[in-house]
Amino acid sequence: MSSNKVIHAIYNDDDILMDAVKQTRKAHHHIEEVFTPFPVHGLDKAMGLAPTRLAICAFIYGCIGLSVATAMMNYIMITDWPQDIGGKPSMSYIQNMPAFVPVMFEMTVFFAAHLMVITFYMRSKLWPFKEAENPDVRTTDDHFLMEVAVKDNEEELTSFLRNTGAVEVKVIEKH
Structure with a gap:
């Protein structure tokens, strides 16, 4: 055979x-x-598959998002167009950082989530208009x-x- x-x-x-x-x-x-x-809990372990490294990617993508948020807010709010908003000083980023925390958090989550989806699709080889590789249609039911x-x-x-x-x-x- x-x-x-x-x-x-x-x-x-x-x-x-x-x-x-x-x-x-x-x-x-x-x-x-x-x-x-549907996902079967423990199947990956039973099959002997190696643990995923996607969590490492998520951390890296979150750090990139935090860096982009910090650089973006420093440039926009301190360097390029400093404004007196509510009497807050606009001379340095550190003085304004408490007001920037929500933006830093949201950009961290945004980058991690979106780049993880892209990474998952690329790793799974799921391209637009790709033919399904399912050998039996009953496995979707x-x-x-x-x-x-x-x-x-x-x-x-x-x-x-x-x-x-x-x-x-x-x-x-x-x-």
Whole structure:
């Protein structure tokens, strides 16, 4: 058998799927992907996926937002067009900083949120007008699909996945 075959095991319950993922990993079969209609808590850990580094990106993006806010307010309110607003001094940024805190906070959140969305789409390779890669339309409604790589063990793997509680097992030729 060639290595471009995969088996699609379809489950109708997330708890059965979790047990099947654990059994499949314990039996040293390679899980290519799991498709679910909603996020399943703990599935990433059960699949052995590395923890995400997106939180680091969020922190960096927040720092960039804070820096942009600080530079923007210093230039606009102190350097370029200083104004006497409510009798507050406009000679230095530090003297006015308490009034700038809300803007600093909002720009930090704005940059972190928007750049995180862009990062997520780029990391997930979700471009505009991209074709869906969902192998079975039922996984958007109420079924769960585990895609397992076949390596000269098609018969054994098919019966193994049936025994894990799969309601349907199909061998698919991947392109």
